[in-house]
Amino acid sequence: MTKNDEQLSEMGKMVVLPSSFTGGLCYMHERTQDAMTYVRHFGRPEKWQEIVNLLVQGQKSHDRHDIIAKIFHVKVKHMMKLLTNGCIFGKTKCYMYTVEWQKSGLHHIHIFVWLKEKIRLKSIDNVISAKLPDPDLDPALYEIIKTYMIHGLCGSLNTSYPCMFDGTCTKKYPRPFLKETQTGEDGFSNIVDDLPKMVE
Known part of the structure; x- marks a missing residue:
């Protein structure tokens, strides 16, 4: 077997990104543990029916953080579409937003929208x-x-x-x-x- 025939999976070395790498596995695991600590202390948040509908038998919402994150992302995108294409506050020039975690363990967004007419x-x-x-x-x-x-x-x-x-x-x-x-x-x-x- 020549060097060009080597399997890609056998090349290089495995690197585990630390929790300081935003969006990485360790980062998400650390944020999940933080959220669960808040839930234990402050109680469980309300469940969205969209999440419940996607769970298989025997699963709880806390088993599927991926579903929670994806549905939250979909809701954010829908809201941004209402604010921009829907022209709720008027026609928009541009916008930006950032997602943050509340102390209760729930996430929320801060939104900036630049309007054509202030x-x-x-x-x-x-x-x-x-x-x-x-x-x-x-x-x-x-x-x-x-x-x-x-x-x-x-x-x-x-x-x-x-x-x-x-x-x-x-x-x-x-x-x-x-x-x-x-x-x-x-x-x-x-x-x-x-x-x-x-x-x-």
């Missing part, structure tokens, strides 16, 4: 506002939002909350409730909301 400050309130769903009309959604999307209680109400440092919330809560959206010099938008009457 949404001016006066029209922001027609596009987005912060409101809790009616607990009588949609109790399940109300509980999800209340559990996963509201910061606090911190500040003087709970000085031992994880966000607290030197007696102050590092996330700058509580923020003032406003009747109109304001954009600060730091680029952070304080959005109109009706949370106080529903949270208290």
Whole structure:
């Protein structure tokens, strides 16, 4: 057998990429273990029916992290298609997003969308506002939002909350409730909301 006839599988040497290599096997295994730690501590997240439908008999969703990741990816792509091709906020010039993991073990995305026509400050309130769903009309959604999307209680109400440092919330809560959206010099938008009457 000449050198040109050697099997490719027998050439070179095996290299195991460390967990610092984003997207590698060790990286994904480490992130999975992190996620499972959060699940054990905070409880199991809700299951998407799309995931349940793809499991074979006897499998649980935590057995198939590949399915979870793929369905999340499909949902992200669908949402980006709605934002861009669907022109929900108007025609887009370009966009970018990044996927991050929450402390609860769930992943989420941060999205930047550049519009051909900017949404001016006066029209922001027609596009987005912060409101809790009616607990009588949609109790399940109300509980999800209340559990996963509201910061606090911190500040003087709970000085031992994880966000607290030197007696102050590092996330700058509580923020003032406003009747109109304001954009600060730091680029952070304080959005109109009706949370106080529903949270208290």
